[in-house]
Amino acid sequence: MSNHPLLYFLTAVFFSFWLISCSATKNNHDKTGDLIHSACLHANYPTICLRTLSSYKGPAKTHRDLAQAAVKVSLSRARKVSKYLTQVSSSVNKGINKRERVALSDCVEQLSDSVEELGKTLSELKHLRGETFSWQMNNAETWASAALTNEDTCLDGFEDVDGKVKSDVKKKITGVARVTSNALYMINRLDESRDRPRFNP
Template sequence: MAKSTSLLLLLSLLFFTTTAMAAATTKRSADTTFIKTSCKSTTYPALCVQSLSTYASTIQKSPRQLALTALSVSLTRAQSTKSYVTKLKKFKNLKHREVEAIADCLEEMGDTVDRLSKSVQELKHMGQAKGQDFLWHMSNVETWVSAALTDENTCVDGFAGKALNGKIKDSIKAQVVNVAQVTSNALALINKFAATH
């Protein structure tokens, strides 16, 4: 009798666990579908999906949370790139022109981090703003993110020309271009969110 009760209890537990896992998988799939659909409006949709899918359970189906998460991803990558460029600045045997380009890029990345930080804070604290108040907050975010994107492009432009060709240019460019692409995607998702209000 005790064995059959234990077996029944074990089977019931297994059934409920399996059902709960299936429900969670279905919900995650729906959340990921929302991200995939939203990312179609960005310039780099594959990167958009790749960089945001791991946050599907946080984003769920919220356009605001999607925009905020995209901004946060962009900020994290910008901070990482700024640290990377800072380390490169300490390399020995850099050409004079490389030193200048790295210094300029570091300044641009610092501005990018500041603008993206302000954008994240603005979007977080706007709450349930409506009407003109909503438009004012969104205008701030759109302006700052656009300026951050310009900063990133200016950094890359600083390495133009054959004189700077080499590993330093290639490594910085790869990092900054990635930041610019996720920032571009974030701006597209912010614009999409703004258009829904």
């Protein structure tokens, strides 16, 4: 009987800490959700932006986190589609007409370039420094823009092409181009924000 008051006290303390922990976690999630929502609100494809960044498993607490996350999503999808196009190109090369074959071949090259450019973009965003911030952001914007141009050029190459692979390829490339467009928007938003690394002489 004499141990009951101590047991109640310890239980109450534990429960209080648990409530505080849950509250802190909820507040962090709310803040992250608010940041993503406000950041995606004016993106070119806000619904895609919200869906991809809300399900992203990495940190997303600052504009810099969001920019990196958006580029990672774009890079991941570009790699998958690039691999898919390479496989399609090698497997159906003899069974498609010349115009479709040329468009597909060009698209393989353009997506490969896009993957490389997005990789450079991500690397630049990971190593931002206060003293070179503007120069690095210009690099990131240039590479992300080039990646988007390559994806759009791939789509344009299929405009006047009829064939069995056109529909599937266009659907996949359109998906990549939209997340890349959102990534470029997040990079531009970071460039305009105050979320900059401090100057380290």
